[in-house]
Amino acid sequence: MPLRPLLSSLTRHKLTVLLLVLQVGLTCAIVCNVVFMIVNRTAQLRQPSGLDEDQLVMIESIGLDENENPLTRHAGDLAALRQIPGVTSAVAIDALPFNGNDWSNGIATTPNAETNLTATAYNGTPGELGTLGLHLVEGRDFRPDEYLPMDSAHDWAGINHVPVTIITRALAEQLFPGRSALGKDIYPGDNPVRVVGVVDHLLRPQLREAASNEYSTLLPLLPDSADVTYVLHTKPQERERVLRQVSDVLDRLNGNRILRKPQTFTQLRDDYFRRNRTMIGLLLAAATGLLFVTALGIAGLASFWVQQRRRSIGIRRAIGATRGDILRYVQAENFLIVSGGIVPGMLLAYALNLLLMTHYELPRLPFLYLPAGAVLLWLLGQGAVLGPALRAAAVPPVVATRAD
Structure with missing residues (x-):
């Protein structure tokens, strides 16, 4: 299809085309970075801790007696915790993943x-x-x-x-x-x-x-120190029962303490990543909403142009243009507009990524996300314009004989 008639047609609506190009470019920049952030946070959710996560139960103990020997207290507590049915081993530690x-x-x-x-x-x-x-x-x-x-x-x-x-x-x-x-x-x-x-x-x-x-x-x-975390190893099906007994066992040994956060390691991981899961949901909603608005803009502009050009489309049909010719013309026109937005959108995507790297410690945006974002927007544009393009192709040649 000749490129010059397409460009000539677009230059007659410079402001409208420019606004749509800017919208596509902004969408490209934001969506590339949002998808990268979603992938990055999802990878964190799946990152292995190295522990037997589904077999661990834990509780924090904070002693209140300043004259008590913490090492002696820990040894006594661990001896009692190992006697709980279903517990295969127990240790006192100062930290855990998450x-x-x-x-x-x-x-x-x-x-x-x-x-x-x-x-x-x-x-x-x-x-x-x-x-x-x-x-x-x-x-x-x-x-x-x-x-x-x-x-x-x-x-x-x-x-x-x-x-x-x-x-x-x-x-x-x-x-x-x-x-x-x-x-x-x-x-x-x-x-x-x-x-x-x-x-x-x-x-x-x-x-x-x-x-x-x-x-x-x-x-x-x-x-x-008086503040320590006890970790117990047990079978997955025994975790809830063991968890209910841990506090009672420690209370009977010494009530002059604070016991807090009795939980399984699975619960600890879920709590740590709760914000990540919320953020992933918000980012997905934002990206979907932005793509939807962009698709509406493309479809709306294409529908408006088809309505304006009904007579010229009818004339083309009358002189021999097929429905396929009209369909390809509208789609090619949309392809040029979207491509015009993707190029500056890629540059803006890298600039936005540099800003996120500086202020939010986000890794560098891999180059692969740019062509993937371009393909996504091309497909979105072709999908959004398909309805108006089909309506344009359906315009009969007799429209050319009607007065405006």
């Missing part, structure tokens, strides 16, 4: 090195690896003689004396690319700590950028 209690520190491979790499330090009582269900891909678990008190009264001074650590595969690959991390030293504090094990996955308590979400270390440090 609970927000993130103790992060700088990690280096040489002493006094300047590094921007930070990792979460998880601490817990013996049996933490097995209770949480972490998958050890290299090395070994901690030995009982390697555990030390965290010494929270002195700003976690135990980190400068801990002998060994277990790290995640993601952290190992970042610190020692192409090499095994086993037997290597890292510096989470002032002194070297030997890597004795590598686990497959372990998310941080507070998610950040996707690349650093699994920068985690396990240290053989015993939580020694």
Whole structure:
């Protein structure tokens, strides 16, 4: 189809065409970024924590007796919790994925090195690896003689004396690319700590950028504060029953404490991502609404032009144009308008992404989203204009003989 008649026709309605081009461009920019945000947040929802999520029950305990020895209290509590029918193991820990209690520190491979790499330090009582269900891909678990008190009264001074650590595969690959991390030293504090094990996955308590979400270390440090989380491992079908008994067992041992947030790990994950799911719904609604408004604009303009051109369409039909010719003409005209909006829309999409990266820590928009957005808008435009195009093709040649 010759391009010049199409462009000539569009230049007769410059303002209308310009407004529609701007609308398409804005839609392209927003939809590309919205879809990317939805995909990014959906990927977070599905990200594995590394734990046996459907087999864990937890509760927070906050002791109120300042003269009580927390380590002794934790040992007594754990002994009682392990006696609950259906509980296979129990540990006291200071943090979990998704609970927000993130103790992060700088990690280096040489002493006094300047590094921007930070990792979460998880601490817990013996049996933490097995209770949480972490998958050890290299090395070994901690030995009982390697555990030390965290010494929270002195700003976690135990980190400068801990002998060994277990790290995640993601952290190992970042610190020692192409090499095994086993037997290597890292510096989470002032002194070297030997890597004795590598686990497959372990998310941080507070998610950040996707690349650093699994920068985690396990240290053989015993939580020694009055505020601790007890985690119990049980069968999925036993979780609710065990959860109902946990508070009663701890209350009978010592009523001078605060017990809060008894829940399964599944509930913890759901609570953490509740805002994400709400945001995904809002973004879907916004993108759908914007696409719908754009489709209405395209269809409305095409219907208006068809109504204006009925006689000229009839003349073309009278001199030999087929219905297919008229249909293709209207669709080609729409294709040019949408294409005119997609080009600046792609540039605007990248500019909007840079703004989101700066203020909301969103990753860079992959290039693939731009052609995908263009195809989506082309299909939307062709779908929206199909009805008016069919009405134009149905105009009979006799219309050419009628007076205006």
